[in-house]
């Protein structure tokens with residue numbers, strides 16, 4: 001996974017003068033425009049920094065640090081919002097690192113709500129090493145419900161090398177699920193996203 005920039009000068013996690021500790025700002029390692037590998041159609045993909053999971057054979061070790069890359073500031077937000085405007089862009093994908101780390105949820109949730117409000121017909125995909133059930137249970141934070149409400153498709157579960165399958169679309173190992181959250185909300189139980197039969201049957 002390419003990482004174009006490392007900001008060695010970031011000081012967002014340092015203590016401010018006095019006693020108040022400043023909240024660590026969300027960082028990102030990469031933004032891919034016109035990405036066709038991380039969700040349906042043509043997308044903007046945001047790779048946030050920070051992950052405590054440390055899966056063996058992680059494809060993206062550089063993003064374990066919460067300060068890898070650059071701060072996710074308003075100019076970056078605006079660039080992404082603008083990138084989503086063309087009709088041929090299907091939506092936004094958020095990957096990591098781990099978007100569902102508690103501090104990353106705090107840094108992302110307002111932005112995802114803004115994207116959803118600006119482009120209600122475009123989809124938001126999110127990749128997480130947590131399972132959907134964990135996010136509703138022991139991993140739930142004060143932001144998780146708002147995060148999930150913005151997400152159309154959740155690719156969940158950790159990458160497991162022994163279950164790696166390169167024929168799978170949009171996931172690396174067979175334990176991971178591509179969950180249609182809109183259908184799941186309606187049904188009240190997990191409904192998997194249905195791929196186009198042309199792709200899911202490898203008939204191309």
Ligand code: SF4
Pocket residue numbers: 051052053054055057058059060061063096097098128129158159
């Ligand atoms: S969840 Fe993703 S980024 Fe985190 S260690 Fe596992 S593979 Fe790497």
